[in-house]
Structure formats: C-alpha cells, structure tokens
Amino acid sequence: MALPRAARTQRRTRIQEAKEEQILEAALEVFSLHGFRGATVDQIAEVAGMSKPNLLYYFRTKEAMHRALITRVLDTWLDPLREFDAEGNPVSEIRSYIRRKLEMARDFPRESRLFANEILQGAPNIEDELKGPLKSLVDEKAEVIRVWAKAGKIAKCDPYHLIFSIWSTTQHYADFDVQVRAVLGQDQAGDGRFEDAARFLEQLFLTGLHVSEQPA
Amino acid sequence: MALPRAARTQRRTRIQEAKEEQILEAALEVFSLHGFRGATVDQIAEVAGMSKPNLLYYFRTKEAMHRALITRVLDTWLDPLREFDAEGNPVSEIRSYIRRKLEMARDFPRESRLFANEILQGAPNIEDELKGPLKSLVDEKAEVIRVWAKAGKIAKCDPYHLIFSIWSTTQHYADFDVQVRAVLGQDQAGDGRFEDAARFLEQLFLTGLHVSEQPA
DNA sequence: TGATAATTTGACCGGTTGGTAAACATTACA
C-alpha cells in the first residue's frame, strides 16, 4: 500500500521530486491554456508522458494539482515587486520594475495566463492569498511610492492604481498575446513587439510621472 | 416538426425574440465566468430558467450559442474606439476614449470577461474577427494618432502600443476585479475605485503624452 | 372551432470526466 503525497513527512525520493516536477510542468501547460474546469486530467497526464492513475498517485485530485501549481507560481510571480527598493532612485526603480514585469510576460507567459484564468474566474482557490500576502506586499510598496510623491521625487498620484496600471500593461503582452499578434500582423517574426512595448511603456510612465530627467 | 433557428428566414416570433434574448443573457453570465469549455449547457439552461432541450431548440449547439454571443458583443465592444474622431482635439479624444472604456469596464464587466476568456484561451473561435474587422479598425485609428504625433499635437509614440495600454489598463478593472478589490480592501463600498482609476489614468496618459494643456 | 405549426418536456444515449481497485513491477535497504 502506498501513501504518496500526503504521507511525505520528511524525505522525498528522487523519483518523487522528478515526477512532481514533470507533472506541474505539464499542468502549467494545460491549465494556463484551458483554465481549471476546461483542463482535463487525461490531457495533463498525456503532456506529462505518464498514465492518468500514475499521475493521480502523486496528486490525489485535480484540485490538489492546481493548488500546488498556483501557490508555487504566485511566489515567484511577485519577485519583481519584492525587488522594488525604497532606498533606490525612483526613476530607475520604476523603469526596472516595468522592464522586469515585461520580461516575465515574454519569458513566462504560461504563468501569467494561469493567474489571469484564475482571477478571471473569480479566484475561487486563492482569495486568501490575494487578501493576505499579496495585499501586504502591495500596501508596503504603495507606501514607498506615496513617500516619493510626497517628497516631490515623482508626480503626486494614486500608488495603487499606478501599480495596477503597470501590472495590466505588461501582463497584457502575455495574456492577450493572440490579440496583440493579430492586430500587429505577423510581419515581425521575433520578439520585436516586446522591445517596442518596453520603449513605449517607459516613455509613458516616466514622462507621465514627471521623472524623466531627475538625478539620483 | 419544428425548424427553429436555422429556418428563421424572415419573421421571428415574439417568443423567439424574447427567448433568444433570455438565453444569450444567461449564456453571457455563465461563459464570462467559466470560459467556453468550463461552461455547461445545463448551467446556462438553469440560469435562463428553462429546460436544456428547450434551450437547444433555439441554439442547436453550445458552440452556436457562443458564436452568437461573441459576435454580438464584439460589435458593441468596439464602439468606443469607433467614436475616436480624427477631426477632434487630441486631448479630449484620448481623454474621452479612456473614460468610455472605463465606463464599459464598470457597467459591462461580463462582456469584458467573455472576451478576456476567449483571447486568453487562444481565441479559437474569433481569430478571423481579430485579424479582419478589429485589425482594420485599429489600423485606421493608429494612423490618426500617428498623424497627430507627426504634427506635434501629442508626443511621438507607437500608436499601437498606446491603444494596447489603454485597453489593458481600463479592462483590468473588469477582468481582474477580484484582485483589485482584494488589494484595495473592501473599505470602499461603491464604485469609488473607478473614479480614482479615471483620475489616475487621465493624469498618466495625458501627462505622459505631453498634451495636458494643449488648446484645440 | 379545428387543424396546423411552434414550443416545451421527460426520457434517454454514447462519449468523456475525475477518480478507484487491485494486480504487477521496481526500488530501497537491512
């Protein structure tokens, strides 16, 4: 009799580690494309290259898989905001935050879509994480921005909506990729649109906040 | 023997009109929340307050329902962009475009989520509409913006990414509503966040484009 | 009114879904 995942008290086999990785990678692929309800366990098993019962040996339910995936991804997803430094120069902090978020949209579009799907469908499984850790982190960084504005280092503005607008504009290039490609046409083969977007967003936000040429 | 929807050559009964309306309203509710694959016909039937076979009498397949809904909504969804006037004053045109888009996010969040779901999942059913009518309209308006920039009426910028950024920032308040509420906290009962967002976005875009105080 | 067409329903169907049972295979380790 096997007690797979729940009984993992301390030690994890090499096999466990490898297979769980393999499964979460496949789950990311499928969930990010079809959402929770639209994804099927068979599909994930096929992408992961294993049988369905074998997959369910490591994650006992589809929901457990989804939970594990979301919590892991959420953590790395917030890294760019964590790096936002109160001691830094507002210009370079905001600029590099935008750049990092845009790079994530380019390099990890599936992670972005996974969240988008979850939030879009009412975030039934991560409401607590949103109201807890996420809100705390945003509150902290919003305060930094507020102080910068108060000190005249950037224009007075609502820091929360500033953060929202950076999130939405950058993630747009991952979540709405199909639309972006359709509108721009497929002339440009590579990632040219990301460089154009970076230039545009930098101009928009830095000029929009009166911080284009402020010294450190 | 009845030939329901396909045979509607010219006349439509009052009943037909009412029931189809009732169904599309319910379909909007369900599709916008769960996406195409996640939605079930039974669910839509229940929300519409009728039996499943009765619903399928008016729309023969789930896909037909979805198609009808998407094409109808897409049309009204692009209205704000259509109103964008080449002859108008750039300041007021951009300002009122942002305001209209934000009002739609506030008043028709389900329509916004319907599209977001569709695009997010690769737009399998509306790729043609994106590459055709949508692209044409955007091309036309982008040209207007380009001319404005060339004439020095607004800052030089990539018009396509400008449009993308207006779309993403405004629709964010519909598509990611749960997240926005979670971060802001539920202190504010009403639509205060929309007014704050309007103020912020106006400042961001108009200042960011050097058009804050330009006369007509 | 009566007959014809339009609408609605309950019963049902084949395929897919998430998940299970138990036999079989492999690994870890004393």
Added chain:
DNA sequence: TGTAATGTTTACCAACCGGTCAAATTATCA
C-alpha cells in the same frame, strides 16, 4: 539476497457532458 515500501499499469466505475427523440403542450389563424 530477501523483503517491505514505493511506483506503475490495466481495467473499471459512477457522474456528468452535449445532444437527440418522440410525445405532449401551447400558440396561431383560417
């Protein structure tokens, strides 16, 4: 090496899915 724990597979199930069918009900109108 032996054996117990871990890992894998085949066969399967009940619930749910989109959709059909024929019978029953209701609206239309000569």
